[in-house]
Amino acid sequence: MSVAAPDIAASLGVQSLTLSRGGRALVRDLSFTLAPGEALVLTGPNGTGKTTLLRAIAGLVRPDAGTITALPLAYLGHGDALKPAETVSEAISFAARLHGAGDGRAALAAMGLSKLVFRACGQLSAGQKRRLAIARLTLNTEARLWLMDEPAAPLDGDGKALLAALVADFRARGGMVIAATHADLGWSDVRMLEMRA
Numbered sequence: 001m002s003v004a005a006p007d008i009a010a011s012l013g014v015q016s017l018t019l020s021r022g023g024r025a026l027v028r029d030l031s032f033t034l035a036p037g038e039a040l041v042l043t044g045p046n047g048t049g050k051t052t053l054l055r056a057i058a059g060l061v062r063p064d065a066g067t068i069t070a071l072p073l074a075y076l077g078h079g080d081a082l083k084p085a086e087t088v089s090e091a092i093s094f095a096a097r098l099h100g101a102g103d104g105r106a107a108l109a110a111m112g113l114s115k116l117v118f119r120a121c122g123q124l125s126a127g128q129k130r131r132l133a134i135a136r137l138t139l140n141t142e143a144r145l146w147l148m149d150e151p152a153a154p155l156d157g158d159g160k161a162l163l164a165a166l167v168a169d170f171r172a173r174g175g176m177v178i179a180a181t182h183a184d185l186g187w188s189d190v191r192m193l194e195m196r197a
């Protein structure tokens, strides 16, 4: 007996979405579609709901109303979710094994971390931790959509350029990206959504 693979939507569809937190409406009747290869950048003042919208798309916050297409996705939150005692090599190889994505060394190289494989995650700088969290996200080979919350906040210029290259490569392979940021990410050909208070 064979079991058919579930249908996976090609695009992300957000329809008539309303979201609130603490009794306050943050998003009202929002609709948009993101097609393969597209990126959407969320901007807007602190507290306007960028993280909440990302979390709703990830299925972590229940909308008051509306629908969101379910897609295989990878989520990069504010925090890097690294275990301090684990080495960089251990952190990356676990994720690589989980997703059947080789040994993860190419992902480390892509974020400029090859020389840090034996360093404990707890001893990394803020920018190095962010680079590692990004490298790990790219190992999720099933993901069609990357959700990134302030992905570049602690990154230097080189780190931002490496992130931009990974995002461009993912999009060229049909991936979709939604990022919340206060910084200019330097990504080309993005759509913008400004959240308002």
Ligand SMILES: Nc1ncnc2c1ncn2[C@@H]1O[C@H](COP(=O)(O)OP(=O)(O)OP(=O)(O)O)[C@@H](O)[C@H]1O
Residues within 6 Å of the ligand: 021, 022, 026, 044, 045, 046, 047, 048, 049, 050, 051, 052, 053, 180, 195
């Ligand atoms: N668990 C919660 N319970 C109640 N209110 C919450 C909760 N989480 C977030 N909020 C509120 O929802 C609003 C939106 O928060 P959110 O983190 O989505 O904003 P943001 O646009 O991402 O902000 P920032 O730019 O500071 O990262 C804020 O007013 C926040 O206090």
